Amino acid sequence: MSFLKVENLGIRFGGVVAVDNVSFEVRRGEVFTIIGPNGAGKTTIFNLLGLIYAPSSGRMLFEGRDLTGFSPHRIAAIGIARTFQNIELFEHASVLQNLLIGRHRHRSTSLWQELTFTPAVRRAEIAHREAVEKVIDFLDLAKVRDTLVAGLPYGVRKVVELGRALATEPRLLLLDEPSSGLNPEETDDMAFWIEDIQKHLGITVLMVEHDMNLVSRVSDRVLALNLGAAIAEGTPAEVQAHPKVIEAYLGSPVHRR
Amino acid sequence: MRFLFKTGYEQDVRLFKHAGQAFWYGVLAVVLLAAPAWAGDYVMTQLHFICIYSIVGFGLMMLVGFTGQVSLGHAAFLAVGAYTEALMHNAGVPFVVSISCAALFSGLVGVIVGLPALRLKGIYLAIATLAFNVIVEEIAARWHSLTGGNEGMTVKPVRMLGYDLSGDWQFYYLCLILTVLSALACVNLLRSPTGRAFVAIRDSEISASCMGVNLAKCKTMSFAISAALTGIAGGLYGHKIAFISPEQFTLFQSIELITIVILGGIGFLHGAVLGAAFVIVLPQLISITKGWLPEGVAPTGLQAIVFGLLLILFIIFEPLGLYGRWLKIRTWFELFPFYRRGMFRRQKTYMKSERVR
Numbered sequence: 061m062s063f064l065k066v067e068n069l070g071i072r073f074g075g076v077v078a079v080d081n082v083s084f085e086v087r088r089g090e091v092f093t094i095i096g097p098n099g100a101g102k103t104t105i106f107n108l109l110g111l112i113y114a115p116s117s118g119r120m121l122f123e124g125r126d127l128t129g130f131s132p133h134r135i136a137a138i139g140i141a142r143t144f145q146n147i148e149l150f151e152h153a154s155v156l157q158n159l160l161i162g163r164h165r166h167r168s169t170s171l172w173q174e175l176t177f178t179p180a181v182r183r184a185e186i187a188h189r190e191a192v193e194k195v196i197d198f199l200d201l202a203k204v205r206d207t208l209v210a211g212l213p214y215g216v217r218k219v220v221e222l223g224r225a226l227a228t229e230p231r232l233l234l235l236d237e238p239s240s241g242l243n244p245e246e247t248d249d250m251a252f253w254i255e256d257i258q259k260h261l262g263i264t265v266l267m268v269e270h271d272m273n274l275v276s277r278v279s280d281r282v283l284a285l286n287l288g289a290a291i292a293e294g295t296p297a298e299v300q301a302h303p304k305v306i307e308a309y310l311g312s313p314v315h316r317r
Numbered sequence: 318m319r320f321l322f323k324t325g326y327e328q329d330v331r332l333f334k335h336a337g338q339a340f341w342y343g344v345l346a347v348v349l350l351a352a353p354a355w356a357g358d359y360v361m362t363q364l365h366f367i368c369i370y371s372i373v374g375f376g377l378m379m380l381v382g383f384t385g386q387v388s389l390g391h392a393a394f395l396a397v398g399a400y401t402e403a404l405m406h407n408a409g410v411p412f413v414v415s416i417s418c419a420a421l422f423s424g425l426v427g428v429i430v431g432l433p434a435l436r437l438k439g440i441y442l443a444i445a446t447l448a449f450n451v452i453v454e455e456i457a458a459r460w461h462s463l464t465g466g467n468e469g470m471t472v473k474p475v476r477m478l479g480y481d482l483s484g485d486w487q488f489y490y491l492c493l494i495l496t497v498l499s500a501l502a503c504v505n506l507l508r509s510p511t512g513r514a515f516v517a518i519r520d521s522e523i524s525a526s527c528m529g530v531n532l533a534k535c536k537t538m539s540f541a542i543s544a545a546l547t548g549i550a551g552g553l554y555g556h557k558i559a560f561i562s563p564e565q566f567t568l569f570q571s572i573e574l575i576t577i578v579i580l581g582g583i584g585f586l587h588g589a590v591l592g593a594a595f596v597i598v599l600p601q602l603i604s605i606t607k608g609w610l611p612e613g614v615a616p617t618g619l620q621a622i623v624f625g626l627l628l629i630l631f632i633i634f635e636p637l638g639l640y641g642r643w644l645k646i647r648t649w650f651e652l653f654p655f656y657r658r659g660m661f662r663r664q665k666t667y668m669k670s671e672r673v674r
Contacts, residue, residue, distance in 0.1 A: 110527060148524035163510070185329075
């Protein structure tokens with residue numbers, strides 16, 4: 061049984077075919093990257109996997125379970141967490157509170173227990189904080205722990221969002237352009253973290269990324285998309301050298317007569 | 318300025334964050350418990366109403382302030398609570414049972430109103446709740462056999478376990494206890510997963526849902542809790558006035574209720590109490606001006622104008638409300654002389670344009 065298997069996935073918005081018959085497979089424990097020029101359908105695939113859109117055709121199997129038809133909030137419960145290209149954090153809450161939301165899928169208390177704040181709720185809250193503190197340590201967020209997200213610089217927010225996804229203790233992490241808007245130094249840090257997430261936390265990563273340095277540094281395998289269709293798949297070097305990929309990015313060579 | 322050095326996670330979860338906070342709440346408790354000794358009849362009545370409106374304020378704050386769902390129909394929940402309590406209490410049901418039923422039934426109606434909220438947002442939700450308010454008002458007016466129609470119905474004084482609780486100080490303690498319990502329930506909820514999920518929905522539905530928050534369930538739950546609290550307040554309100562009729566639960570009442578949270582400060586539970594006190598005291602302040610008003614202008618007519626004006630002024634100049642103002646004053650003293658004007662200005666959110674809806 062494969063870890064994540066996408067079969068003939070397709071979605072159309074009216075007459076626009078955003079994703080056309082794309083199939084790929086992500087193996088447990090690897091970093092799998094989707095690349096492609098603007099409008100290739102990368103984020104759409106993410107939104108399909110995140111169950112924000114319903115696919116027009118095809119299937120997505122996560123550990124043998126078909127995801128199509130799931131309601132979006134159940135995605136976290138089965139162990140998939142994601143980040144967004146344009147950060148979607150809870151702006152008016154502190155970093156700690158943001159990460160604690162990540163613990164939502166691990167809650168075990170009922171509404172009535174919470175209204176009276178029974179010892180069970182207190183114990184669970186303390187346990188959640190311990191778990192979140194591990195993520196804070198891992199991503200070096202301790203100095204901003206109690207700062208409101210609204211006041212944080214972009215690069216830090218990006219890390220907070222990564223932390224929130226990690227706080228859910230996922231088995232598959234979807235990163236939508238983890239390096240967009242980051243400076244070279246921050247991108248470097250991000251690469252370290254992605255490597256650490258894969259090697260030390262044992263989380264499988266599926267990401268969409270433009271920065272080819274980052275891609276070739278962390279990815280095990282790469283899938284290239286163009287205009288909604290898969291054009292190449294393989295190691296970063298193979299895909300980068302693939303004629304169709306070069307054509308998609310740079311255009312086809314002009315033939316002199 | 319106080320710096321909290323946290324040495325354990327328990328500190329993060331506890332009710333009072335530091336000894337000073339516990340001390341001041343203790344002082345407040347003593348002052349409030351001793352109110353029958355220091356307050357006259359008039360002030361006692363005001364305190365009754367402040368308690369009742371505070372409970373509504375808590376309910377609305379959970380919904381509007383923390384879950385980010387607008388409601389312009391909370392007078393309807395007040396009506397549901399008031400009529401349920403009045404009918405059951407008049408029929409001889411013990412107070413503890415009847416007020417619980419008022420809360421439950423009102424909460425149930427809240428669930429029904431919450432269902433369209435799953436599809437509606439912002440102004441559309443406001444219109445839907447507004448329509449709901451009109452419907453409930455109309456039902457109360459037309460269902461003559463049950464509610465007494467537009468002539469209204471009298472509500473018997475509160476009795477519990479054979480004791481008459483309708484006296485000034487007895488009723489005050491009853492209101493105070495229910496207010497404190499409501500506040501505790503809200504505080505408890507906000508420091509547990511469900512409360513955090515509410516705030517998550519307010520700030521970004523899409524990522525809340527990706528983190529495993531069931532939007533439908535949480536929004537309905539928020540509506541139910543808000544309505545249940547308002548129902549309890551409605552029950553007390555009926556007992557206080559001793560007479561209820563549909564015209565007490567009109568749209569204007571709903572707007573007055575939403576004023577509580579906006580003036581008090583959206584997103585702060587303290588704001589609910591401050592707002593309630595303000596909304597109760599304001600008409601009295603207006604009536605003081607009676608002597609200076611020109612001939613033919615009644616203070617009651619002035620009330621709507623002043624309410625509307627204050628609402629607008631607060632939204633423009635002090636979106637954080639009375640509690641926000643208090644926070645600023647406190648910070649000014651704490652940081653003196655280093656307070657900066659921009660400290661509470663919320664930064665514009667970066668890149669909101671491409672959000673997935």
